[in-house]
Amino acid sequence: MSQSTPTTSRRSVFSRPRAEKGFTSWITTTDHKRIGIMYFFTVLVFFTLGGAESGVIRAQLAQAEMDLVTAEIYNQVFTMHGLTMVFLVVMPFGAAFFNYLIPLQIGARDVAFPRLNAFSYWMYLFGGIFLYSSFLLGGAPNGAWTGYAPLALDGVSNMAFYAIGLQLLGVSSLSAAVNFIVTILNMRAPGLTFMRMPMFIWMSLVTNFLLLFAMPIIAVALFMLQFDTVFGAQFFNPATGGDPILWQHLFWLFGHPEVYIMILPAMGIVSEILPVFSRKPLFGYAAVAFAGAAIGFIGFGVWAHHMFTSAIGPVARSAFALSTMFIAVPTGIKIFNWVFTMWGGKLRFTTPMLFSIGFVSMFTIGGLSGVTHAVVPHNAQQHDTYYVVAHFHYVLFGGALFALIAGVYYWFPKVTGRLMSEKLGRVHFWTWLLGFNLTFGPMHMSGLLGQPRRTAVLPAELGGTVELYNLLSSLGVVVLAVSALVFLFNLIASIRAGAASGPDPWDARTIEWLSESPPKHYNFAEIPVVSHRDEFWHRKYAEDAAGQPVAVPAGGSEDHVTAEAAAHGEGDHDGHHIHMPDPSYWPLVMCLGFFPVAYGLLGPTPWLIGLGVVWVIIGFFGWIIEPVAEGDDDDPIVEDPAAPRSGVAAH
Amino acid sequence: MSTTETHDPAQAAGGHVDHHPGPREYVRIAIILAILTALEVSTYFVDFGALAIPLLVVLMGIKFVMVAGFFMHLRFDTKLYGRLLYGGLFGAIGLYAITLIVMSFDGAPRV
Amino acid sequence: MRDRTKPLPAPTLPGTRAPIRRRTRVGTILVLALGLFLASCSAPQSAMDPAGPYAQGPHDLIVPVFVIALVVFILVQGLIIFAVVKFRRRPDDDGSLPAQVHGNTRLEIFWTVIPALILAGIAVPTVQGIFSTMNEPDGEYLTVEVVGHRWWWEFYYPDFDIYTANELVIPVDTPVRLEMTAADPGRDPARGVIHSFWIPRLAGKQDVVPGQQTYLNIQASEADRYLGMCAEYCGLSHVNMRIRAESLEQGDFDAWVDNQMSPAVTPTDGLAAQGAELFGVEHNTDIGARSCAACHQVWNGDGARVPGVGPDLTHFASREEFAAGLFDVDDEEQLREWLRDPPAMKPMQPENGVGMPNLNLTEEEIDALVAYLLALE
């Protein structure tokens, strides 16, 4: 961190944004916390859209042979529902937590590449807007979120939007992955070894490696699809010998790691919350961490279980059945360790705790139905029925979403300095649990009774039992919608007028709670030095002679309020001279250039593409010639590596 | 600052350590690469029989490792970089090999 | 059967031996739950109500797996509920911390090994099942070639040179091997998309891929009518791509084959004859481009049977339903509706080359055509 005087002379197009409040400050921010918050609110918007789409789906299927919407609309709606929930809700929801928490939990002041981080956010937002603009431009994609060729090659499937839109989102995810991997590997506070990292950090690391290796695969698949649809290439076209199954392999090579990308952050969150409210450390820390890594690893070797009924032979079916089944082992390890974290504790049933327990319970159901999918001969009965729909909503909604919401309740005080209403929180939890099971529980049955998925109407010939189950599902959404409104209300009311939380409302264990709530721009006035797993807890409690943990007496628990120390000023780290990255217009400017490229590719319209490319290149140049922070000469100081600098001195 | 992680100052500040090869070594390596390439291309003119393909694969591997090791300084930098590179490489080879095997030998017949 | 989610009073912890009595009670409950579960399994298209060996095998495999899953489910939920009840913080809590247990290697090994063993136990019959459902049936079997079109099914019996659509007629107790592929109007695999052939009570599904051939074995144990559906999303009318299988006793089947092998009789007088004329069956049509025969084959004995772009109608009236299981052949009014405006009856994209277009027929033409179609016994 160099300390030279700011120079602004060489700036050309834009002068460096300086606003600290207001609109400009948000669109130019490079602060990981603000970016995390923007991710979160964007996710809320898309969740409402995706939820509304699911409302349309369930309304149409509430009774047999309804014609509320046409088949054409229905197909667009369920495709967009899947795309929205996966790519615009659950994944970026995870990214919201990565952004906000990773630096705080590892004791860093920001991510490794703050502007790249802003870039990731804008790419996400614009990718979402691009996808949704399809509704206005001749119809949304209607080839399902799996985009199977050759259906997706058909002009009427609008899948060019899918190919290009997901590509934008992929760029966002890939750049975020590089960013977070470097951050976690390279920016941990002194003493924060791998085996001391909070479990959320572990799971983030695994998730981002999954992203790193999975996103390029879908990128290629999408390029092939796009070249096929827009430029007439022949990758998946059976007419000239192209093989549609290639798409399936590439999609699921990405797609299965993708589902673990969605669940692992959730598992990390739960692993943080359960210990806090059980007042015990995480049971089997090492086992949980390595199980997470194992899931990530094995997760790359099971993809063809989505293709058991496709054109693959018995040997492949067998091999993938085996790998799929055995992924239950590491997942089971986690489940049991969570349960035993609670075992013998003193459980406090706060809202985050309730959602976390709900996660463990509901995810197990989804996981078990996943294992039954792997019984290949019977998978041929289950595949593409509502039984699968039930499975993946149990793992995605009952799993990922429950845990992510637990995380919102848990870290809300960190972000805002206020508490969310526990009373409303409990209402939210119980209605959520009820509505969820009501919606998706019956789908197990209707699926086994022969209801296929992706049907624009519910065929009456499936019989009254199936109709009943569908009606129950549809009623469930009503409960869920009410529940979601309770949540929204709680969120907004608590942001405005929640009770003050103090710096450590939960008696937490990890060092993000060392900083103030909400944290200052620079997170930590003094970078904490870590000597334990659950560092913060160890600063508050010590063991007495009998090995019984006791609170550290007077003062000990105070000194974590580092703001105090900051106020007293320590060297150049009194919070005023901490050198932080400055805001920048360039990530936004560069991202805007992708709009003309994306719309130009649809046509294809060469001049539009050209305009966009030039724009992006200009944006890129603006970016690279702008220093990360004013006055920064943007290069490591290498002259004297041995000299201790700043408060993070050698330890 | 150094943390509890292993931190070998000689490896730090990648690219600034003296035991990097100098221009002379680089040229020497380039010459070797040129010879290997010539050998590769020779398979086009000379018949190596059944040996040709294994030979090509080995030559490709050597060239790859040499460029990565010397020009990209992998041999002199932290092991982590190599792990990332070769992790990606072997990960990709593994996954796509399985895919190709499944598609070529356990797929459906064409009609 | 939602009873199965009811948690047991007290979970059996690993390491503590449960009294035998409780074991049996667990057993009783399981059997009861399973009974309830199976009782609710009958529905017209239920996968849990097998009617032939190729559905029975997978079913017999999954039921024990469901039981295992149920046990794991009860165990995990039981542990959770037990922990939640037992270890909740009491109102009189003294604020002290519970014992700070960090883990237990034995337990870790236990819950790594046990699930692995259970899964290994499931894996073996799974692999066996894969091969036994996919291999060619032992002994004699009937071959039917299946082509998935958007959005209807075509069946061809190479042994008899018969084409039919949407209704697959098979003999009872005889294995049938389906050789399947997909195509679209013009029988162009390039215009085909992936479908999936699925009659749950007879067998699991198998995808049907344009340009490739896939196989599926089915077999019915009793004479019955079985419902099925295309199970791979194939666009606009995916839900309207139904399948019917009619299994007949061998004698009935032979009679059916004989009938199908005979050429259609072209009516010579009355409305039906006008219909035949309009249809263009003798290729001397006067409705030109709107000629039904341009797309539909009605084989009258001349030349070879050549499949058309649309379903074969040679013995249309011998079928019970038309338009891929959507409407009754008996219901003349529905047939009229169909000829009046097919895309209004069933979402199709004739402008995209898939489905039957609206031919703007007059009511008189429709009357004649219906009479003719219903004469095609």
Added chain:
Amino acid sequence: MTAGVHETTLGLDHRKLGMWVFLGSEFLFFGAFVSAYILYLDTTAGGPGVEIFDIPFTSISSFVLLMSSLTMVLAHNAHTRRDMRRMRMWILATAGQGAVFLGGQIFEFTVFYKEGLNLTQSPFASGFFVLTGFHGLHVFVGILLLLSLYSLTLTGKVKPDQDLKTEMIGLYWHFVDIIWVIIFTVVYLIPDLLMEA
């Protein structure tokens, strides 16, 4: 945030670490295209197949690209020695060789096109053009990076002590080169041999 390397956990520069992380993932990207190409080697739909390749010609352009790695590493070496004049010279040489390679590729594409091989011809053709095309795009981006580096050293934006920038671009450039080492063998030489056999 730009921290001195000695302030990072692993003692590595973020940017360099980030570059390596990214390069690791690029294998998955090119690997998928290469697999599709291999899968479709024989799927020529009656059009031209691998026999169309002009191995001697491609050998030369491959050789040029390989040698550009030498000039790249020499540029970096010069930069570490603060010899900006030499460094600029080698950078230009590298970009020039990259341009020669690209020119060769464009020439090759036009020849193939004239001989009836085009993107829409067959899966083989699509696989070939899109794979080599994306590699070409990488080379093109590399040239842009080199040229910007060149001009930024002139304006003083890139300073003599900032050899890390040259090293990063070098890493990217060498990577694009080793990918071509694979492509040249797997896409050109081996199929050509197989076809003869």
